[in-house]
Amino acid sequence: MSRTARSARRRWLGETRYHLVGLTASLLFLAPLAWSVLVSFKPSLEARQPPLPPWPVEGFSFQNYENLAKFGAGIWTYSGNSLTVSAMTVLGTVIISLLAGYGFSRFQFPLKNVLFVLIISTVMIPFQSILTPLFLILTKLGLQNTLAGIVCVYVTLQMPFSIFMMRNAFDSVPKDIEDAARADGASVFVMLRRIMLPLVLPGVATVAIFAFLASWNEFLAALILLTDQKKYTLPVLMAAIRSGQFGTIDWGAVQSGVTMMMAPCLALFLLLQRYYIRGLTAGAVK
Amino acid sequence: MSTHRYSSEKATIELRDVRKSFGSVDVIHGLNLKVEGGEFVVFVGPSGCGKSTLLRMIAGLEDVTAGDIIIAGRDVTDLDPAKRGIAMVFQSYALYPHMSVRENLAFGLEIAKVARDEIDRQVDAAAEILKIGPLLDRRPGQLSGGQRQRVAIGRAIVRKPLAFLFDEPLSNLDAELRVSMRIEIARLHRELGNTMIFVTHDQTEAMTLADRIVVLRDGRIEQVGTPGEIYEDPDNLFVAGFIGSPRMNIVDAVYLPGQKVGVGGFVIQLDAPVASATENAPVKLGIRPEHLVLTGGENGLLSARIDFSENLGSMRYLHCMLDSGERITVELRGSADLVSEGTIRLTCDPQHLRFFSESGERLR
Structure with missing residues (x-):
């Protein structure tokens, strides 16, 4: 493998790792916010059920x-x-x-x-x-x-x-x-x-x-x-x-x-x- | 109060026994000075001599501990800066960073409630004088150092002040720009004719700009005079040493009976007696580097060993050591004197010799 190809590969790996870590961290921070917002649009009854999946299954509702x-x-x-x-x-x-x-x-x-x-x-x-x-x-x-x-x-x-x-x-x-x-x-x-x-x-x-x-x-x-x-x-x-x-x-x-x-x-x-x-x-x- | 009535008036500025203390520290010790109308006066002195403080006191930015400040015959000691009819240019330019150049220039007039069209006219006139017309809509951050200083001067001009106060305005500029701005300020003074006080620690600026120079040290005036007087006829060792580059050479000598002076074994005959000198008493002899000339004969004034020489093209500085261990500098012009090492013999026209007492007072 030529040197330029190797260094390109290494750079690609580095960048992927960088973005993966960033993505995971932002998911951790955003998940609770997204969860709140999504649950708020569930119908009132559905919102009282066990929370998975977090998004409304029976359609969006402003009941809450x-x-x-x-x-x-x-x-x-x-x-x-x-x-x-x-x-x-x-x-x-x-x-x-x-x-x-x-x-x-x-x-x-x-x-x-x-x-x-x-x-x-x-x-x-x-x-x-x-x-x-x-x-x-x-x-x-x-x-x-x-x-x-x-x-x-x-x-x-x-x-x-x-x-x-x-x-x-x-x-x-x-x-x-x-x-x-x-x-x-x-x-x-x-x-x-x-x-x-x-x-x-x-x-x-x-x-x-x-x-x-x-x-x-x-x-x-x-x-x-x-x-x-x-x-x-x-x-x-x-x-x-x-x-x-x-x-x-x-x-x-x-x-x-x-x-x-x-x-x-x-x-x-x-x-x-x-x-x-x-x-x-x-x-x-x- | 309108700023207009100040226009083109030439105001005198008078300091009467002015003092300033910060707590228990006295920084200005009872100064008396009168600046004539239209005069360009330069305050010069080493850092910490109180020159900027004195200027800020005249401007009204610093309280006066005791004494009076009179501008155009009016006691302004307790007046606000804006009511003194002065305009100040700061070393750091002190432009308002969030305003355009035009707004910077107009600010003082707006505060004074000058009519809008009159403000525009004044701003345009100032921009014309300083050639900053194309910059009027820019922010200070987008200007170079020289342009900023122009704007700062423009802000002073639009107010049509009785007097301009400059606080080391050229110190932040590079060497080349400093020279051109210096010339510009001199031109400005010629065109406007206002009273100007200029503070600097740069003696070249002092010598080139001033009608009169005020040399300050430790809050006291050491000497007031025209650049020529200060240079040729210094009142004391401090002034002699401070003005002139390279510095005046100071050599230990003895004043001898019969209008003679003895320096390191040589005796030289003077043209006129030094009245205030005591015979057979030690004196300090001051000689400017450019007044020393090489001599081949036996009857020199000084014998010196060349330490090193600096060639500046048009001239050459020889840094020498006397037998007594004192250092002197010799300025040689022309290419004929191509000495650069060994021992040389120097002489000087007796009329260029300046005598000082051991305590530094001038002996005449």
């Missing part, structure tokens, strides 16, 4: 979605709650971390580093352990069992990562650009909005994605802090459906709920992933 929609106060109420909570959390997180990150990056003040480390170190507190005090505080503030209250909790939990992220984003913008804007006559807020914000947008996108995913999927705090059934967010609703009437589980409704909850996360991530990668690696290489 109809059941889901009728549950409790109606799916739109819960989706609305979840969307409100997530949107407010994203907004709050972005605004606060933008300003705090700018402050930590640009201003010199006493105990700056101590304060920064203190904020970062709060990620080490398991938040389940402070749920009781949080509950009591929110009750005192009259925010218990309100969406605003839960937004406050989510925003607070997002702070360490978000402030860290935004400080790094601002650190990677040269000070000269800011000085140039000041010399051009921009006030602090004009400069932040027109010069700095576009430059730290990848960081903002990352912070926004994280805040959205965290608040959209959060279960425990929502379960404990929201007591009124009308105010449930989607994860709490899912738990309520699962432990349905008399211990029976409507698997079809659960899977359709999962599919519905997954969609906005995927859409948002695909929309912002370009910024997201840039944000995470900001300042890593010059």
Whole structure:
């Protein structure tokens, strides 16, 4: 066998192995998602049967979605709650971390580093352990069992990562650009909005994605802090459906709920992933 | 406030006992300086001498610890940068990366709420002056270093400032581009006639651009003067050594009675007395490399052994060692003097000799 033929064969083998491993790994990741989506389209009765094969045998049906929609106060109420909570959390997180990150990056003040480390170190507190005090505080503030209250909790939990992220984003913008804007006559807020914000947008996108995913999927705090059934967010609703009437589980409704909850996360991530990668690696290489 | 009223005005810039401290560290120690309207002044000094800090204080980007800054007769010490009527060009260009060249140029005018058609007119005029018309719709990332610096200068021009401040604007350019941009800035000064302050650590830029040079060291002014004065008549050893390439040679000598000076065994007669020198006291003798000439006779000034020689084509640098161990550099022009090794004897016209005290002060 000639040398070129041998090296071509070896390359073919290498590439095949490479693609096989990649294919297996992506199958492992995608299978549960595909399973959920497929089951959600089975008729309600079929969805309760043993799960093989995972795809609908007796034809596609939207029965599960109809059941889901009728549950409790109606799916739109819960989706609305979840969307409100997530949107407010994203907004709050972005605004606060933008300003705090700018402050930590640009201003010199006493105990700056101590304060920064203190904020970062709060990620080490398991938040389940402070749920009781949080509950009591929110009750005192009259925010218990309100969406605003839960937004406050989510925003607070997002702070360490978000402030860290935004400080790094601002650190990677040269000070000269800011000085140039000041010399051009921009006030602090004009400069932040027109010069700095576009430059730290990848960081903002990352912070926004994280805040959205965290608040959209959060279960425990929502379960404990929201007591009124009308105010449930989607994860709490899912738990309520699962432990349905008399211990029976409507698997079809659960899977359709999962599919519905997954969609906005995927859409948002695909929309912002370009910024997201840039944000995470900001300042890593010059 | 409109930026228009500044147009083509020639503003004086005055620093009165200006100080700057970062915490307990003093970086500018009470400077006094007056820059005349339309003058091109260069701040030069080694890194860390405070020249950029001083410029940023004039620009308003750095607070003044004490003292006053007066631009065009107005005390601007506590004013925002934008209200001082200055425009600054940064070493890193500091263009807004997310905006096109046109938006970069227009930004300052938009902030000042200038009418749209007026902005367009000014931007086009600046682009015309700097020949960046074809680049107006590009982003800074798509430009070369020289083009970016042009845009940065353009951004300064459109604001029609009272004065331009340049913070080492040529340092990031390659050698060739630096020379052409230097000429361009000189041309710009001639055309616009504004007051300009230019910070650099490059003495060639200082010598070629400046009407007056301000030599700074450790936050103090060492000397202010025209390039000629600074070069020919330095006030102290620091200025003498800092300006001029290769550096001025400094040799230990003794000032002798009868207008004579003794260097390593030789005695030379001076044309005029050095009034402030003490007789029989040690002095530092400064001689520029180009003022040393080879001599065949016995009555030289210095005897030196050639260490190595550098041929630059039009001239030759001889790096020599004196018997006393001091190093000197000799600049020889023309091809006649083809010495490159051995011991040589050098002399110098006494009028080119500069005397300094042991502490570095100039003796005249």
